[in-house]
Structure formats: structure tokens, C-alpha cells
Amino acid sequence: MNKRDCVIIGGGSAGLAAAIALKKQGIDVLLIEREDELGGILNQCIHNGFGLTRFKEELTGPSYAERMVKAFHELKVEYRINATITHIKPDKTIHYIDEEGVHVVQAKTVLLAMGARERTRGNIQIPGDRPAGVFTAGVAQRYLNKDGLLVGKKVFILGSGDIGLIMARRLTLVKAEVVGVAEIMPYSNGLTRNLIQCLEDYSIPLYLSTTITQIKGRQRVEAIELSRVDENLKPIPETAFWLDVDAVLLSVGLIPDNQLSMMAGIEIDPRSKGPKIGANYETSIPGIFASGNVLHIHDVVDFVSEEGDQAATAILNYLNKREETAETLMLSTDQNFIYALPHTLNPNMHNKLKYRVRRPMHDVRVCLVSKGMVVHSVKKEHLLPAELEMMIIPQKVLAQCENECRLEIHDET
């Protein structure tokens, strides 16, 4: 059987960064990618604004990807494209199929870097007909930017996540009419700069506290019914109105793609929807690590690459049998957080926490609490669900904690 020190699943931002870092240390790496080229979702994100942290310049998605792929090829990392994994077993054997046939690899370590999927119409259950013309925003983006296919001439976008906003501008630039964007929450889920550059610049209306309550159309989408929602997100029937459109884009969130992780029996956090991990990115199965969007959804690719780098360091330590201490601290949160990572902290090093809050908050203090005492805190003027937050917990703080600690939001006043 083919044996490898490390098999990386996914050739996007996280997988490429990890592959480069591991190969530089002389590790025998095999990277497996499902698509026909490396680079992942970056290849269809033709807008710019990527790389400010990692490369100190603003790149487009394809340029960012190309930089990573170039470094990858210079190191002559082995990889397979057009390859589909059918099985990952807890003993780290991996079965995959490519043009040459069926292969089995025995890996010493595995890095899960499969990225995310988009939530679909099925996930959010819009009533009405089932005509052609309803797409997820990312699929429409791929059709347009790689294949040159336009999904419609009169488009409505449901959800104000960044992909939806970017697509509103993109469609406008190819002279489709973007009739509007609806967001069920009373605030936008996208970055402010995207609201301005993508909607305000082109006078595209944003309907807050509004959702699509019906789709009408025989073969093709003909019209949609929009309704305002109350504070419990329930549509208010008397507010309903119709708009004529020929396509609907859904930008209603991403879900980490963990079908393979679950097949391997890895424990998944129902809140982040990614594997439960320790401070070294190791999942519930020793030797299997996870990083990037498969772990939790990021806003900025630079931090996806960074997670790839850090997972590579952890994999290297594992392969060199640098035993981590068994003692860990369980991290929990109060109800203000959607999730926080990692799930267990390592008291022998600085730990970087990542978290997302449930609703917008102002002038608060994010506190790490242990045994009823605040052991570390950071003041925050603004916290938004749309923005992934990070904080470093110094090692000397964690050394005072025992067994567990909890992340809480306290009023600054």
C-alpha cells in the first residue's frame, strides 16, 4: 500500500499553505483535490482585497491563488487533481478515485482542508414553485467568472452575506439588473465596505428584516413575493409585495463541508459545524487535523492560509513525536457567542482564540473566566456577527486556570 507522512484533503487556501509549510520541512506530502485545478474558491473570486495580511498588498482571488500555487509547484509537492475521496477511515487509510483508477493510501497524518458548501434553497425552505433560475450565489459566481454564463437579466439576491453583495456588483457590471437584496435580520451580514462598494455605488436597494416568502414560475422564475418579518423572524402577511425577476441568488451562508470528517467518525461541534479541535488543530482522532473553512467559516482568506501554516506546525510536531502534554483546559462560552475555537486550550503556550458573536454589540468586554474570576479580558467597541474575532490568551494566564475556562461578554460600564 502507498504510504505517506501526510495526506492533505483539498487544494484551496488552507491545504496549499499547509502543503508548502510541510514540504519545506522535508515531509512527504500528498495533496488531493476534487476540481481540475488548484486554488479552490479563490479562482472564481475575481474581485480584489485579498492578501493584505499575508502579502501586504491587495490582490484579486486568482492572483492570491497563483502565488500560493507557484510556491507549491516550486517545491514539487505531489498532488492529484480531478480526484474524489470515497473513504477516510479512523486508521487514516484513504481511498480515492481519479482518472487512473482507484487508489488506497495509508497516511501517518491527515489534514482536512475541504472548505465549505453553500446553504441551499432546501436548507431555508422557501415556499412556492420549483422553477429553473434559483441559484446559490457561489454557483452563479462560478458560471459567470469561469464559464462566462449569466444566470439572469433581472436578478434578486436573498441574503446580505459578502458573496451576495459581491455578486450584486458583479451582475451589475455585466449589465444584468439587480432588483434588490433582502436580509431577514435587521442588520446586514456583510462587511460595511461591501455594502458601500457593491450596493450603494450602484443604488441597489437593501431590504432589511425582509425575506422571500414565495417563488412563482412555470419553467423559469417569473416573480417573487417579499414580506417583512417581525422580531421573531416570522413573515408579516399584510406587508407582502411582488417583484418580477428571472433569477434568484441565495447568499444565505456557508456550512463547513464535513461529510468526509463524519465518515471517519470525527466529532463535530454543532455550533461551528466543524470538527472539535485542540489548540494544535487536532481533531478527536489523533493524527487527523483540520484547518480553514472546513473548521469554521472565515471572512478573510489570509487567516485561512494562516490556519494551514499552524496546522502544518502541529502535524510536524506529531510526526516528530514531540508529545504535547495531556493536560488541557475545556473552553465553553456564554449564550452571546455562536461558537469559539479551539475547544480545548493548551496551558503550556499562548493560545489564539477565534469566536463569532450572536448579535451586534457595542462597548463590551470579552472576558476569559476561570473559577468565577476574570483572568483575561479585552475591551471591544464593536462586535458584529459578520466579523470573525480573534484574541491571544497569554500562556501565563492559562497557567492559573484549572480544568476549564469560559468566554463571557461583560458590560464595559
Add this chain to the structure above:
Amino acid sequence: MKHELTCIVCPRGCRIQVWEEEGVHRCEGNQCIRGEVYAIQEVTEPRRMFTSTVQLNGSQLKRCPVVSSSAIKKTDVFKVVDILENVVLEAPVFLNQVVIKNILESGIDIIASRSIKKDAEASD
């Protein structure tokens, strides 16, 4: 006249008021100098980075992504769109290859934002 705008330099999103006083622009509401620079640029001559795609032959990929070498005037955006509608690139394409030099006499180039190999199988 007073303009009110939301700063997009950082996530804080300050509401900034900008007005002209004896030929000088003044700002209020910004919490840092970068906000002032943004706000004055935005009311005098707003600029945006431009990205789009152009038609591509000789590859399985049908479009080649392009980017402006620096931010173009907001009022030029649709003029650039019209010019790019008539551009056809042939694979191979190189990263940063100039697609249109000095577009609209602006001193700014439109360049390819990735490289694309020529595809042996691509027939059209």
C-alpha cells in the same frame, strides 16, 4: 453642502460629515486620519479598484479575470465595462499581462489577474 458618508477604511464604520469651508474640506465624525483622507477623496473624486473578466479563447476556461493597475474614477466604471466587452484574449495568458494599456488616457492599465495555459483539447 454637507455630505454624510460611512467610512469603509476599517470595520468601525464611522459616520463622517464632510463639507467645504473657504475652499478647504473639513470632516467631522471620523476617529482617525485615514477616515479624513477617505472622506475627502470620496467627495472630491471617488475612485474604486475595477475587476471584471474578458473573453478568452484557447482554454477550457471561457473568461480571463482582469483588474485595474490602480483605482479608477467611479465615473469611468461603465466606460471601462464597454471597452472590455470587445476584448478577446488568446491563451496562453500571463499573470499581470497588460490587456489594455492606459485605459481612457488615465495612466492606468487593465491587466490579467491570473495566468492561463493553452489547452490542447480546447477547440474554440
